[in-house]
Amino acid sequence: MVQKGAVMLRIHAYDLDRLVPVASVPVVAPTPVAVGALASDLPAEVQPAPVWYDLVNPTREEERTVGEILGIAVPTMDEMEDIELSARLYQEDGAEFMTMTVLIRPDAGTPRKVPVTFIVKGQVLLTVRHSEPRPFDAFMARARKPNGTGLHCNNGELIMTGLIEAIIDRMADTLERLGTEIDQISQEVFSAKATKANKKTRDLQDLMREVGQKGEFITVVRESLVSVSRAVAYYAALDGVDRKLSKELRQRLKLLQRDATSLGDHSAFLSGKINFLLDATLGLINLEQNQIIKIFSVASVVFLPPTLVASIYGMNFAYQPELQWHYGYHLAIVAMVVSMALPYLYFKRRGWL
Numbered sequence: 001m002v003q004k005g006a007v008m009l010r011i012h013a014y015d016l017d018r019l020v021p022v023a024s025v026p027v028v029a030p031t032p033v034a035v036g037a038l039a040s041d042l043p044a045e046v047q048p049a050p051v052w053y054d055l056v057n058p059t060r061e062e063e064r065t066v067g068e069i070l071g072i073a074v075p076t077m078d079e080m081e082d083i084e085l086s087a088r089l090y091q092e093d094g095a096e097f098m099t100m101t102v103l104i105r106p107d108a109g110t111p112r113k114v115p116v117t118f119i120v121k122g123q124v125l126l127t128v129r130h131s132e133p134r135p136f137d138a139f140m141a142r143a144r145k146p147n148g149t150g151l152h153c154n155n156g157e158l159i160m161t162g163l164i165e166a167i168i169d170r171m172a173d174t175l176e177r178l179g180t181e182i183d184q185i186s187q188e189v190f191s192a193k194a195t196k197a198n199k200k201t202r203d204l205q206d207l208m209r210e211v212g213q214k215g216e217f218i219t220v221v222r223e224s225l226v227s228v229s230r231a232v233a234y235y236a237a238l239d240g241v242d243r244k245l246s247k248e249l250r251q252r253l254k255l256l257q258r259d260a261t262s263l264g265d266h267s268a269f270l271s272g273k274i275n276f277l278l279d280a281t282l283g284l285i286n287l288e289q290n291q292i293i294k295i296f297s298v299a300s301v302v303f304l305p306p307t308l309v310a311s312i313y314g315m316n317f318a319y320q321p322e323l324q325w326h327y328g329y330h331l332a333i334v335a336m337v338v339s340m341a342l343p344y345l346y347f348k349r350r351g352w353l
Helices: 060-070 134-143 146-150 156-189 197-236 247-312 328-350
Strands: 008-015 018-025 050-056 089-092 095-104 112-121 124-129
Touching: 018 050, 018 134, 050 060, 050 156, 060 124, 089 197, 095 156, 095 197, 112 156, 112 197, 124 156, 134 156, 156 197, 156 247, 197 247, 247 328
Parallel strands: 050 124
Antiparallel strands: 008 018, 008 050, 089 095, 095 112, 112 124
């Protein structure tokens, strides 16, 4: 494993029935190689014929070095981060350049999107990345087993489709986990666990924050899926125009397009569910707040009649006959209690309390 910041060129070859690493070395000064002699003119220690060059965390100088070896212009990090379609999918120097957005650290709850460039020239694949996405490790682990566990990696195109398949599988697992977590949040939103209003409101606010985080997560996944779908569709469109794709490759590209489309539909469904939960949570918080305001409103109405009675007998007029009554005080108390009870019972009967 290359540590963060380490520059490494990993070279892989296809030997019999599996993908084998033939070199994992720091990038050195270039030894120019003709395009048609990529394997034979490389040093002996990188035999058999390389089919995949994996450039990890390169500096600008190392990018130039590898570019001169393969006869192409390796895109820089700034160029890889461009969002224009023409800057991500294009042909140059007889090679196909495809930049995709890949997720890293989705299991940590703080996913980050990073660009990864796939460059296919002839039968050779060059990948340029400034991070360590887990699908790359998963693919290499499978491809290095005997018979490649069903993978066919005898050229760069098939290696590229295998890597994209690993990326899509990773996103499928991520969406499946997100769907389960969203279902749990949905159950919490619509369950009345807390009895106190302030506690319930705080719970709903925490849930709303969690729902918002899941929404951001799904947005990143959808952006990655869109970039993968575009790259696969772009390469599939080259068939019969700029290159002849094998039957196996066409089938794998069609399968990848179908998988990416289905995952895009599922992510759209989850995004809609997130929006629904956000609206529902906001609605429940508003209901709780309205319930509190309603209690204050009812209390104001209930205490208004006794306040009127007290105000009448609190006036300082010279002649108020009730003030001279022996039971005047008691009658005033009874009048205030009755005037409070009547509105309360009315509200209770109407179901407003």
